[in-house]
Amino acid sequence: MPKPPESLTPLSAGILFALADGASHGYAIIKEIERITDGEMRPNTGSMYLALHRLLEDGLIGESRGPGDDARRRYYRLTEKGKTAAKAEARRLAQLVRVASAKKLIPRSAI
Amino acid sequence: MIRLTDRLFNLGLRAFPNDFRARHADEMRDVFHARGADVSLAATVQEAADLCISGLRMRLESQHAHRSALMMLTAAAMVTTTLIVSDISHPVPSRIDFSASDPSGPFTITIVDGRAVEATINSKRLDRNRIVAGRDSIRLLGDDGSVAVAVAFDADKNAIAWIPRSAAIR
Numbered sequence: 001m002p003k004p005p006e007s008l009t010p011l012s013a014g015i016l017f018a019l020a021d022g023a024s025h026g027y028a029i030i031k032e033i034e035r036i037t038d039g040e041m042r043p044n045t046g047s048m049y050l051a052l053h054r055l056l057e058d059g060l061i062g063e064s065r066g067p068g069d070d071a072r073r074r075y076y077r078l079t080e081k082g083k084t085a086a087k088a089e090a091r092r093l094a095q096l097v098r099v100a101s102a103k104k105l106i107p108r109s110a111i
Numbered sequence: 112m113i114r115l116t117d118r119l120f121n122l123g124l125r126a127f128p129n130d131f132r133a134r135h136a137d138e139m140r141d142v143f144h145a146r147g148a149d150v151s152l153a154a155t156v157q158e159a160a161d162l163c164i165s166g167l168r169m170r171l172e173s174q175h176a177h178r179s180a181l182m183m184l185t186a187a188a189m190v191t192t193t194l195i196v197s198d199i200s201h202p203v204p205s206r207i208d209f210s211a212s213d214p215s216g217p218f219t220i221t222i223v224d225g226r227a228v229e230a231t232i233n234s235k236r237l238d239r240n241r242i243v244a245g246r247d248s249i250r251l252l253g254d255d256g257s258v259a260v261a262v263a264f265d266a267d268k269n270a271i272a273w274i275p276r277s278a279a280i281r
Contacts, residue, residue, distance in 0.1 A: 026138055027145045044158055045142050046123065046165030049135055053169065074138055 008089055011043055011051045016060065016078060016086040023077035025066060026052070052076060060085050116155040123159035126166025126274050128173060153257060160261040164248045167263035167272035209262075209271050218260050220249060225266035232259055 008016075011033075018024065018032035030048060033041050043051075055061045060082035066073040078086065100106050120143050124136050143158060207222040220242075221229040227244045230237045230251050241252040247266075253259035262273040 027142045030142065030146070044161035044165075045139050045146075046126075046158070046162035048142075049139055050165040050169055053131065053135075072137075073141070074135075 008085060009051065010041065011047060012055055012060075013086070013089045013093075014041055014043070015048075015051055015055060015076075016082055016089065019061065019076060019078045019082070020086060023064070023075040025070070025073040025075050029076065055082070116152060119155050119159040120162070123162025123166070126163045126170070128166075128170055131169065156257055160250065160258045163261055163274050164263045167274065168247060171263065171265055171270060171272055207271070211273060215259075218251065220251070220262065220271075222249075222264070222271075227264075 014033040014037065015029055017036060018029045024032065026045075026048065029052075030043055030045075033043060052061070056063060056076075058081075059079055061076050062079050063074050063076050065071050066075050097106070101108055101110075117140075120140065124132060124139065127136075205224060208219070209222070210219040211217065216233045217231075218233070219229075219231045220227055227242050227249045230242050230249075232251055232253070237251060243250040243252060244264075247264060249262050249264050250258045251260040260273075262271050264271050
């Protein structure tokens with residue numbers, strides 16, 4: 001299993017998961033993270049852009065200008081390396097959940 | 112006339128390196144406005160504090176930014192690191208006595224072994240529950256529970272970065 005980069009924080013993982021469906025801009029990424037975490041994670045703008053900057057530097061995401069009327073915005077997308085990292089992180093989290101369930105730390109219904 | 116919330120947000124943006132700001136500041140302002148944070152001063156103060164911490168972290172992480180971050184600190188702050196040797200059979204604890212003053216007034220933070228153990232704002236000692244230490248930041252809460260002071264703290268390097276507050280934030 002590929003090892004995720006050390007810089008893959010919960011927020012970075014959230015961004016990668018949010019981009020799994022396709023390219024998106026900053027505000028939409030924040031809303032998607034809020035949605036997929038049931039509002040548990042509400043990233044502030046500064047933290048979000050610091051995480052985006054790190055992911056760009058690590059080559060896990062790429063950026064481009066938005067299409068047509070949306071050209072003012074930057075769109076972020078997963079790179080192949082980012083997809084690999086997202087899958088590895090998802091497997092790691094799934095394994096942790098299985099262990100937590102086996103140890104009765106969470107109910108099976110929570111899975 | 113620029114609204115106070117926009118001014119606070121723009122002030123927080125200044126913590127980021129110039130090249131990053133040139134690329135992303137407009138986009139970040141768009142996100143800030145889209146979130147509707149401008150309707151709440153409390154949310155804006157939180158956003159601005161987060162911007163300061165994130166920006167300073169970016170500076171600290173950047174190889175070329177160490178110098179400018181240090182320059183900001185030395186302009187108005189004095190950091191004293193004291194090694195207290197009480198028993199050579201035990202690990203030596205590290206201690207940082209950080210004191211600073213800006214247009215909003217003086218504040219101090221004492222960090223022992225990477226933990227903020229004591230702080231003052233305007234020479235008034237804070238209760239422990241008003242010292243909020245994150246993984247890489249320390250926030251001091253004011254009387255109303257809002258963030259009065261926020262600094263970025265790198266425990267590995269024993270480094271503190273902070274942007275002088277303007278009088279308007281007080």
